[in-house]
Amino acid sequence: MNAMAGNYTTEDGRKIGGVMMEMRNITLRFGGVEAIKDISFDILEGEIRAIIGPNGAGKSSMLNVISGFYHPQEGEVWFHGAKRPSMKPYQVAQQGIARTFQNIALFDGMSVLDNIMTGRLTHMKTGLLSQALWRGAAEREEVANREFVEKIIDFLEIQHIRKTPVGRLPYGLKKRVELARALAAEPKLLLLDEPMAGMNVEEKEDMSRYILDTNDEFGTTIALIEHDMGVVMDLSDRVVVMDYGRKIGDGTPDDVRNNQDVIDAYLGVSHD
């Protein structure tokens, strides 16, 4: 078994396939700031891949490159064995890549249910005119999507807040609704930017469980950013470590834990 090469079965019996997404020599600059410096790594079908590193390391930027919000100056993104052309975020979403944001981006004016329903938009095919002229098809589509959304709501145990406007929810629940909206899209690849930031211990445990269950039950490939080393080690199959825009480590949690560069970065050893 070699976790770096793919096509193996994990100790807990999950099947990991071949390469789903591959980042090749990505460099991203903002003016003079190099947020990502020549980074390559891949994400395997079915795995939970973590990206860790200190604040400002470029983790969110990397997720934004994958989801089409940022466009790197150099490098290539490969998805399902094909080089991906420069894409807008909505096109990436339509390819089956869903995401959450570090600073939560929900539709505050809408109910929880409506928020999650927007996650189904990429699965709705009925056109504008046919919806106006023939409600039948549109209603059937709506009902089917509603049923799917209800499943997600049950899965994440948020039945009690279905009708609540999202703006009124406490932080922890907002994070869960955002995950629900992403899951509603039935993504092939799910990107989570610090899904547990700002949560208390109990909320973190819940969120970890939801992430593991998502991967296990739906077979969703997950790439997640996390600050908390402990959480990452428990959750992920493989870890990329970033520091000052560079990749300083890549491997299983055990590999990474024993990597001297990583230890230095986390202990704040000076860089010169």
Place this chain on the structure above:
Amino acid sequence: MPDTVLFAAEVTLNGLMAGVLYSLVALGFVLIFKASGIFNYAQGVMALFAALTLVGIMEGQVPFSHLINAIFGTNIHHFGWHVPAVLAIVLTVGLMVVFAWGVNHFLMRHLVNQEPIILFMATIGLAFFLEGVGDLMWGSDIKTLDIGLPQGINETIDRVTFDAFGYGLFIDNLDIVATIIAVILVVALVLFSQYTKQGRALRAVADDHQAALSVGISLNYIWVLVWSIAGFVALVAGIMWGAKSGVQFSLSLIALKALPVLMLGGFTSIPGAIIGGLIIGVGEKLFEFFIGPLVGGATENWFAYVLALLFLVFRPQGLFGEKIIERV
């Protein structure tokens, strides 16, 4: 019943119906503002342009005829046919959709993430451009718009109220029809935004661009859609105003009346736009009726703005806007 009450009732009803038009124009503003944060100064000119186009198509006018004649030395003005109102409306709607696409493709798309003031300036430019194009395309003379809506006093209301109170209320049939059409339009818009996929996407974009992108919504598509809807609302407003007072360039000035309406109703509230329009419509008529004679009349020119100023001072978020609490 005392005469004053009856007169006031009549004035109120007429004010309500005038207010419907203000509401419609304000609605066009709110739609675009909510979806893209752009205050579209050109909304009034869009109403004018839509009405001009409708008349032009119905009358079989040759577009740009002055220009064509000047260049080629020809003397053509009309195709010599008349297009039925329904078909002409469909064609005009089509043109407004093309216009919406053009605005997004050639203008707004390039101004994403610019300051609101820049976007506002762009729409001022757009307003003058569109006014010029309208002039060049269809000529600047006042046109009558007759799509067969009933006009004149409503006899039934006149008779019934005369029998009941000894005074027949004067209500114009056109106002009644306009009100019914406006109600249908607003209901249709609400149904659209609540119960269609595109409506949900539109609400999503109005709420949070980043989140909307992440669920697979194309902002360009939504912007073309919302400018198209605003164009359609402008056409309806243009038809009503045009049927009442003829299609002329002063039509674009009613857009300015939408400003106080928006200050009252809030820039992002659809119910606010509707209620605000009605309040201003009724308010300015009643004020003119009761106070006008005391101050020498012509209060309709300024009443709406003074009311809006009072609102700005005492309730800056408008009737339905949420209270803004400064974060410190």
